[in-house]
Amino acid sequence: MKKRNIIENVYWLGAIDWDRRLFDSLIPLPDGTSYNSYLIIGSEKTILIDTVDPKMSELLLTQLKDVKKIDYIISHHTEQDHSGTIPVVLKKYPSAKVIATEKGKEMLVDHLLISPEKIQIVEDKEELSLGNKTLKFIHTPWVHWPETMVSYLVEDKILFSCDFFGSHVATTDLYVRDEGLVYEAAQRYFAEIMMPFSNIIRKNIDKIKDLDIQLIAPSHGPIYDKPSFIIDAYKDWISDTPKNVVVIPFVSMHGSTRAMVEYLTNALAQKGVKVHQFDLAVVDIGKLAITLIDAATVILGTSTVHAGPHPLAVYATYLLNALKPKIKLISVIGSYGWYTKTIEQVVSMVPKLKGVEIVEPVYIKGYPKEEDFKALDAMAEKIAEKHKELNLF
DSSP states (O other): OOOOOETTEEEEEEEETTOOOETTTEEEEETTTTEEEEEEEOOOEEEOOOOOOOHHHHHHHHHHTTTTOEEEEEEEEHHHHHHHHHHHHHHTTOEEEEEEOHHHHHHHHHHHOOOOGGGEEEOOTEEOOOSOEEEEEEEEESSSTTTTTEEEETTTEEEEEEEEOOOOOOOOSSSSOOOOHHHHHHHHIIIIIGGGGHHHHHHHHHTTSSSSSSSEEESSSSSBBHHHHHHHHHHHTTTTOOSSSEEEEEEEESSHHHHHHHHHHHHHHHOOOOEEEEEETOHHHHHHHHTTOOOSSSEEEEEEETTTOHHHHHHHHHHHHHOOOOSSSEEEEESSSSOHHHHHHHTTTTTTSTEEEOOOOEEEEEEOOHHHHHHHHHHHHHHHHHHHHHTOO
Protein backbone atom coordinates (compact mmCIF):
# COMPACT_ATOMS: atom_id res chain seq x y z
CA MET A 1 0.00 0.00 0.00
CA LYS A 2 1.27 3.47 -0.91
CA LYS A 3 0.43 6.85 0.54
CA ARG A 4 -2.23 8.72 -1.42
CA ASN A 5 -2.15 12.37 -2.40
CA ILE A 6 -4.96 14.56 -1.07
CA ILE A 7 -3.59 17.91 -2.24
CA GLU A 8 -0.04 19.01 -2.96
CA ASN A 9 2.24 17.84 -0.14
CA VAL A 10 -0.64 16.48 1.96
CA TYR A 11 -1.05 12.70 1.95
CA TRP A 12 -3.27 10.00 3.37
CA LEU A 13 -1.38 7.14 4.94
CA GLY A 14 -2.70 4.35 7.06
CA ALA A 15 -4.24 0.91 6.98
CA ILE A 16 -7.56 -0.56 5.92
CA ASP A 17 -8.66 -3.29 8.32
CA TRP A 18 -11.06 -5.26 6.15
CA ASP A 19 -11.56 -8.15 8.54
CA ARG A 20 -11.90 -6.53 11.96
CA ARG A 21 -15.33 -7.30 13.37
CA LEU A 22 -15.06 -6.14 16.98
CA PHE A 23 -13.69 -2.96 18.54
CA ASP A 24 -12.73 -2.59 22.20
CA SER A 25 -13.88 -6.22 22.62
CA LEU A 26 -17.40 -4.73 22.55
CA ILE A 27 -18.39 -2.80 19.43
CA PRO A 28 -19.44 -4.78 16.32
CA LEU A 29 -17.77 -3.67 13.07
CA PRO A 30 -19.87 -5.16 10.24
CA ASP A 31 -17.99 -3.11 7.63
CA GLY A 32 -14.46 -3.28 9.08
CA THR A 33 -12.58 -0.03 9.68
CA SER A 34 -9.53 2.01 8.76
CA TYR A 35 -6.78 3.70 10.73
CA ASN A 36 -6.00 6.98 9.01
CA SER A 37 -2.73 8.83 9.33
CA TYR A 38 -1.78 11.96 7.39
CA LEU A 39 1.54 13.38 6.22
CA ILE A 40 2.06 17.10 5.68
CA ILE A 41 5.27 18.25 4.04
CA GLY A 42 5.88 21.93 4.62
CA SER A 43 8.70 24.03 3.18
CA GLU A 44 10.51 23.84 6.54
CA LYS A 45 8.89 21.09 8.65
CA THR A 46 7.24 17.72 8.05
CA ILE A 47 4.41 16.47 10.23
CA LEU A 48 2.80 13.06 10.69
CA ILE A 49 -0.75 13.28 12.02
CA ASP A 50 -1.69 10.24 14.10
CA THR A 51 -0.56 6.69 13.33
CA VAL A 52 -2.26 3.29 13.06
CA ASP A 53 -3.19 0.36 15.24
CA PRO A 54 0.05 -1.36 16.31
CA LYS A 55 -0.86 -4.62 14.57
CA MET A 56 -0.61 -2.74 11.25
CA SER A 57 2.49 -0.68 12.03
CA GLU A 58 4.49 -2.28 9.20
CA LEU A 59 2.04 -0.89 6.65
CA LEU A 60 2.64 2.61 7.94
CA LEU A 61 6.40 2.17 7.96
CA THR A 62 6.26 0.98 4.35
CA GLN A 63 4.41 4.15 3.38
CA LEU A 64 7.04 6.23 5.15
CA LYS A 65 10.05 4.51 3.57
CA ASP A 66 10.87 7.47 1.27
CA VAL A 67 10.25 10.10 3.97
CA LYS A 68 13.70 11.07 5.21
CA LYS A 69 12.66 13.22 8.17
CA ILE A 70 9.65 13.82 10.38
CA ASP A 71 9.85 16.80 12.70
CA TYR A 72 6.59 16.32 14.58
CA ILE A 73 4.10 13.53 15.24
CA ILE A 74 0.67 14.82 16.21
CA SER A 75 -1.21 12.75 18.79
CA HIS A 76 -4.82 13.87 18.64
CA HIS A 77 -5.90 11.02 20.90
CA THR A 78 -3.96 8.50 22.97
CA GLU A 79 -5.90 5.31 22.19
CA GLN A 80 -3.83 2.65 20.48
CA ASP A 81 -5.70 2.71 17.18
CA HIS A 82 -4.44 6.30 16.76
CA SER A 83 -1.25 6.63 18.75
CA GLY A 84 -0.22 3.02 19.28
CA THR A 85 2.43 3.08 16.55
CA ILE A 86 4.04 6.34 17.73
CA PRO A 87 6.80 4.46 19.62
CA VAL A 88 7.68 2.58 16.42
CA VAL A 89 7.74 5.78 14.36
CA LEU A 90 9.96 7.44 16.98
CA LYS A 91 12.51 4.66 16.55
CA LYS A 92 12.66 5.44 12.83
CA TYR A 93 12.71 9.22 13.41
CA PRO A 94 14.41 9.68 16.81
CA SER A 95 14.63 13.47 16.49
CA ALA A 96 10.86 13.86 16.06
CA LYS A 97 8.78 15.48 18.77
CA VAL A 98 5.32 14.26 19.73
CA ILE A 99 2.70 17.02 20.01
CA ALA A 100 -0.24 16.59 22.36
CA THR A 101 -2.43 18.41 24.87
CA GLU A 102 -1.25 18.58 28.47
CA LYS A 103 -3.55 15.71 29.39
CA GLY A 104 -2.45 13.91 26.25
CA LYS A 105 1.17 14.05 27.36
CA GLU A 106 0.27 12.45 30.67
CA MET A 107 -1.70 9.70 28.95
CA LEU A 108 0.97 8.98 26.30
CA VAL A 109 3.45 8.42 29.12
CA ASP A 110 1.02 6.19 31.01
CA HIS A 111 -0.39 4.16 28.13
CA LEU A 112 2.45 4.00 25.60
CA LEU A 113 5.47 4.54 27.86
CA ILE A 114 6.74 7.41 25.69
CA SER A 115 9.44 9.46 27.39
CA PRO A 116 8.09 12.82 28.64
CA GLU A 117 11.08 14.56 27.05
CA LYS A 118 9.81 13.53 23.61
CA ILE A 119 6.42 15.20 24.08
CA GLN A 120 5.66 18.87 23.40
CA ILE A 121 2.44 20.35 24.82
CA VAL A 122 0.28 22.66 22.68
CA GLU A 123 -2.38 24.98 24.00
CA ASP A 124 -5.88 25.46 22.62
CA LYS A 125 -5.76 27.57 19.39
CA GLU A 126 -1.96 27.44 19.31
CA GLU A 127 -0.42 27.44 15.82
CA LEU A 128 2.62 25.65 14.46
CA SER A 129 4.40 26.89 11.35
CA LEU A 130 5.72 24.36 8.84
CA GLY A 131 7.10 27.17 6.68
CA ASN A 132 4.53 27.62 3.95
CA LYS A 133 1.81 25.81 5.90
CA THR A 134 0.28 26.45 9.34
CA LEU A 135 -1.34 23.91 11.61
CA LYS A 136 -3.77 25.23 14.23
CA PHE A 137 -4.63 23.04 17.22
CA ILE A 138 -8.12 23.08 18.73
CA HIS A 139 -8.71 21.29 22.00
CA THR A 140 -11.85 19.11 21.99
CA PRO A 141 -11.84 17.45 25.42
CA TRP A 142 -14.25 14.56 25.91
CA VAL A 143 -14.68 13.94 22.21
CA HIS A 144 -14.34 11.30 23.36
CA TRP A 145 -11.46 11.15 25.90
CA PRO A 146 -10.29 14.02 28.12
CA GLU A 147 -7.13 14.66 26.08
CA THR A 148 -8.54 14.83 22.56
CA MET A 149 -7.92 17.63 20.08
CA VAL A 150 -8.26 18.30 16.36
CA SER A 151 -6.03 20.29 14.02
CA TYR A 152 -6.75 22.63 11.13
CA LEU A 153 -4.43 23.17 8.18
CA VAL A 154 -5.02 26.86 7.66
CA GLU A 155 -3.83 27.41 4.08
CA ASP A 156 -5.45 24.26 2.71
CA LYS A 157 -8.62 24.42 4.84
CA ILE A 158 -8.46 20.81 6.03
CA LEU A 159 -9.78 19.76 9.45
CA PHE A 160 -8.03 16.67 10.80
CA SER A 161 -10.71 15.51 13.21
CA CYS A 162 -9.48 12.20 14.65
CA ASP A 163 -12.49 10.32 16.15
CA PHE A 164 -14.71 13.38 15.76
CA PHE A 165 -16.87 12.70 12.63
CA GLY A 166 -15.27 9.25 12.17
CA SER A 167 -16.88 6.18 10.63
CA HIS A 168 -15.94 2.55 11.03
CA VAL A 169 -15.89 1.40 7.43
CA ALA A 170 -13.26 -0.32 5.30
CA THR A 171 -13.15 1.12 1.79
CA THR A 172 -10.65 2.04 -0.89
CA ASP A 173 -12.55 5.28 -1.47
CA LEU A 174 -10.35 8.14 -0.37
CA TYR A 175 -13.41 10.40 -0.20
CA VAL A 176 -17.03 9.68 0.71
CA ARG A 177 -18.68 8.27 -2.37
CA ASP A 178 -21.30 5.90 -0.97
CA GLU A 179 -23.12 8.36 1.28
CA GLY A 180 -25.65 5.79 2.52
CA LEU A 181 -22.93 3.41 3.69
CA VAL A 182 -20.86 6.12 5.34
CA TYR A 183 -23.88 7.78 6.97
CA GLU A 184 -24.88 4.57 8.71
CA ALA A 185 -21.27 3.79 9.66
CA ALA A 186 -20.80 7.29 11.09
CA GLN A 187 -24.15 7.07 12.88
CA ARG A 188 -23.15 3.73 14.41
CA TYR A 189 -19.82 5.29 15.41
CA PHE A 190 -21.56 8.25 17.02
CA ALA A 191 -24.07 6.03 18.84
CA GLU A 192 -21.51 3.67 20.29
CA ILE A 193 -18.76 6.17 21.12
CA MET A 194 -19.89 9.79 21.03
CA MET A 195 -23.52 9.79 22.22
CA PRO A 196 -22.65 9.95 25.95
CA PHE A 197 -20.84 13.23 25.24
CA SER A 198 -23.55 14.94 23.17
CA ASN A 199 -23.69 18.05 25.38
CA ILE A 200 -19.93 18.50 25.14
CA ILE A 201 -19.92 17.86 21.38
CA ARG A 202 -22.29 20.82 20.95
CA LYS A 203 -19.64 23.07 22.47
CA ASN A 204 -16.91 21.57 20.32
CA ILE A 205 -18.89 21.97 17.12
CA ASP A 206 -19.19 25.64 18.08
CA LYS A 207 -15.38 25.82 18.30
CA ILE A 208 -15.03 24.86 14.62
CA LYS A 209 -18.11 26.60 13.19
CA ASP A 210 -16.22 29.68 12.01
CA LEU A 211 -13.48 27.73 10.24
CA ASP A 212 -13.55 27.61 6.45
CA ILE A 213 -13.47 23.82 6.10
CA GLN A 214 -13.09 22.33 2.63
CA LEU A 215 -12.20 18.80 3.76
CA ILE A 216 -12.70 16.84 6.98
CA ALA A 217 -10.08 14.12 7.36
CA PRO A 218 -11.05 11.77 10.22
CA SER A 219 -8.98 8.97 11.70
CA HIS A 220 -11.52 6.29 10.71
CA GLY A 221 -13.34 6.08 7.39
CA PRO A 222 -13.10 8.14 4.20
CA ILE A 223 -12.47 11.89 3.93
CA TYR A 224 -15.48 14.21 3.69
CA ASP A 225 -15.16 16.47 0.66
CA LYS A 226 -18.65 17.77 1.49
CA PRO A 227 -18.15 18.69 5.17
CA SER A 228 -21.77 19.75 5.66
CA PHE A 229 -22.82 16.13 5.08
CA ILE A 230 -21.34 14.99 8.41
CA ILE A 231 -21.57 18.27 10.34
CA ASP A 232 -25.32 18.51 9.69
CA ALA A 233 -25.73 14.86 10.67
CA TYR A 234 -23.96 15.49 13.97
CA LYS A 235 -26.13 18.53 14.67
CA ASP A 236 -29.18 16.33 14.24
CA TRP A 237 -27.80 13.52 16.41
CA ILE A 238 -26.80 15.82 19.29
CA SER A 239 -30.15 17.61 19.32
CA ASP A 240 -32.00 17.64 22.65
CA THR A 241 -35.26 16.69 20.96
CA PRO A 242 -36.00 12.98 20.42
CA LYS A 243 -38.28 11.66 17.70
CA ASN A 244 -41.48 9.66 17.73
CA VAL A 245 -39.57 6.42 18.33
CA VAL A 246 -39.85 3.61 20.87
CA VAL A 247 -37.03 1.09 21.28
CA ILE A 248 -37.86 -2.31 22.81
CA PRO A 249 -34.84 -4.46 23.65
CA PHE A 250 -36.05 -7.74 25.12
CA VAL A 251 -35.15 -11.28 26.10
CA SER A 252 -37.68 -14.09 26.33
CA MET A 253 -36.97 -17.55 27.71
CA HIS A 254 -40.23 -19.39 26.99
CA GLY A 255 -42.23 -17.04 24.79
CA SER A 256 -44.29 -15.10 27.34
CA THR A 257 -42.25 -11.91 27.21
CA ARG A 258 -41.96 -12.17 23.41
CA ALA A 259 -45.76 -12.33 23.14
CA MET A 260 -46.03 -9.15 25.23
CA VAL A 261 -43.38 -7.37 23.18
CA GLU A 262 -45.00 -8.25 19.87
CA TYR A 263 -48.41 -7.15 21.12
CA LEU A 264 -47.06 -3.83 22.42
CA THR A 265 -45.13 -3.22 19.20
CA ASN A 266 -48.34 -3.64 17.19
CA ALA A 267 -50.37 -1.49 19.60
CA LEU A 268 -47.86 1.35 19.36
CA ALA A 269 -47.64 1.07 15.57
CA GLN A 270 -51.42 1.38 15.30
CA LYS A 271 -51.15 4.68 17.18
CA GLY A 272 -48.58 6.04 14.74
CA VAL A 273 -45.49 5.41 16.87
CA LYS A 274 -42.38 4.01 15.20
CA VAL A 275 -40.97 1.00 17.04
CA HIS A 276 -37.60 -0.78 16.90
CA GLN A 277 -37.71 -4.24 18.46
CA PHE A 278 -34.49 -6.14 19.33
CA ASP A 279 -34.05 -9.67 20.68
CA LEU A 280 -31.10 -9.30 23.04
CA ALA A 281 -30.09 -12.92 22.49
CA VAL A 282 -29.07 -12.17 18.89
CA VAL A 283 -28.89 -8.36 18.72
CA ASP A 284 -26.26 -6.31 16.89
CA ILE A 285 -25.50 -3.86 19.70
CA GLY A 286 -24.53 -1.25 17.14
CA LYS A 287 -27.97 -1.35 15.51
CA LEU A 288 -29.58 -1.03 18.91
CA ALA A 289 -27.36 1.93 19.76
CA ILE A 290 -28.21 3.67 16.46
CA THR A 291 -31.94 3.55 17.24
CA LEU A 292 -31.31 5.03 20.69
CA ILE A 293 -30.03 8.26 19.10
CA ASP A 294 -33.59 9.33 18.24
CA ALA A 295 -35.61 7.33 20.78
CA ALA A 296 -38.09 9.12 23.03
CA THR A 297 -39.01 5.93 24.88
CA VAL A 298 -37.31 2.68 25.86
CA ILE A 299 -39.29 -0.35 27.02
CA LEU A 300 -37.15 -3.15 28.41
CA GLY A 301 -38.67 -6.60 28.02
CA THR A 302 -37.26 -9.27 30.29
CA SER A 303 -37.94 -12.72 31.59
CA THR A 304 -37.18 -13.49 35.22
CA VAL A 305 -34.14 -15.55 36.18
CA HIS A 306 -34.60 -16.71 39.76
CA ALA A 307 -36.00 -13.52 41.32
CA GLY A 308 -34.42 -10.88 39.09
CA PRO A 309 -34.04 -9.71 35.48
CA HIS A 310 -32.39 -11.87 32.86
CA PRO A 311 -28.62 -11.16 32.62
CA LEU A 312 -29.03 -9.92 29.03
CA ALA A 313 -31.56 -7.37 30.26
CA VAL A 314 -29.11 -6.29 32.94
CA TYR A 315 -26.51 -5.80 30.19
CA ALA A 316 -28.98 -3.73 28.16
CA THR A 317 -29.68 -1.55 31.19
CA TYR A 318 -25.97 -1.03 31.75
CA LEU A 319 -25.58 -0.09 28.07
CA LEU A 320 -28.44 2.40 28.37
CA ASN A 321 -26.71 4.02 31.34
CA ALA A 322 -23.41 4.16 29.48
CA LEU A 323 -24.78 5.66 26.24
CA LYS A 324 -27.05 8.24 27.95
CA PRO A 325 -29.60 8.70 25.14
CA LYS A 326 -32.06 11.61 25.23
CA ILE A 327 -35.07 9.44 26.10
CA LYS A 328 -38.02 10.89 27.99
CA LEU A 329 -39.86 7.71 29.04
CA ILE A 330 -38.79 4.29 30.24
CA SER A 331 -40.59 1.17 31.43
CA VAL A 332 -40.36 -2.59 31.86
CA ILE A 333 -42.55 -5.42 30.65
CA GLY A 334 -42.11 -9.13 31.10
CA SER A 335 -43.03 -12.32 32.86
CA TYR A 336 -42.08 -14.32 35.93
CA GLY A 337 -42.78 -17.84 37.18
CA TRP A 338 -43.41 -17.64 40.91
CA TYR A 339 -41.70 -14.56 42.42
CA THR A 340 -39.82 -11.53 41.17
CA LYS A 341 -37.99 -8.36 42.17
CA THR A 342 -37.23 -7.48 38.57
CA ILE A 343 -39.02 -4.12 38.52
CA GLU A 344 -37.23 -2.82 41.60
CA GLN A 345 -33.88 -4.07 40.36
CA VAL A 346 -34.21 -2.63 36.85
CA VAL A 347 -35.43 0.74 38.13
CA SER A 348 -32.49 0.91 40.54
CA MET A 349 -30.11 0.30 37.63
CA VAL A 350 -31.03 3.45 35.68
CA PRO A 351 -30.39 6.32 38.12
CA LYS A 352 -28.14 8.15 35.64
CA LEU A 353 -30.98 8.84 33.19
CA LYS A 354 -31.98 12.19 34.61
CA GLY A 355 -35.38 13.64 33.88
CA VAL A 356 -36.75 10.35 32.55
CA GLU A 357 -40.35 9.49 33.46
CA ILE A 358 -41.14 5.89 34.42
CA VAL A 359 -44.28 4.54 32.77
CA GLU A 360 -46.19 2.03 34.91
CA PRO A 361 -44.58 -1.37 34.18
CA VAL A 362 -46.52 -4.41 33.05
CA TYR A 363 -44.95 -7.43 34.73
CA ILE A 364 -47.07 -10.54 34.87
CA LYS A 365 -47.11 -14.10 36.11
CA GLY A 366 -46.92 -16.71 33.36
CA TYR A 367 -48.28 -16.23 29.85
CA PRO A 368 -50.15 -12.96 29.11
CA LYS A 369 -53.92 -13.08 29.53
CA GLU A 370 -56.70 -10.76 28.41
CA GLU A 371 -56.22 -8.34 31.30
CA ASP A 372 -52.48 -8.23 30.59
CA PHE A 373 -53.04 -7.28 26.97
CA LYS A 374 -55.40 -4.54 28.16
CA ALA A 375 -52.62 -3.25 30.39
CA LEU A 376 -50.30 -3.19 27.37
CA ASP A 377 -52.95 -1.25 25.43
CA ALA A 378 -53.01 1.28 28.27
CA MET A 379 -49.21 1.52 28.17
CA ALA A 380 -49.30 2.15 24.41
CA GLU A 381 -51.95 4.83 24.92
CA LYS A 382 -49.88 6.50 27.64
CA ILE A 383 -46.74 6.53 25.48
CA ALA A 384 -48.57 7.89 22.43
CA GLU A 385 -50.16 10.66 24.52
CA LYS A 386 -46.82 11.61 26.00
CA HIS A 387 -45.19 11.70 22.56
CA LYS A 388 -47.96 14.05 21.41
CA GLU A 389 -47.38 16.28 24.45
CA LEU A 390 -43.72 16.45 23.44
CA ASN A 391 -44.77 17.46 19.89
CA LEU A 392 -43.08 14.40 18.38
CA PHE A 393 -45.94 13.54 16.00
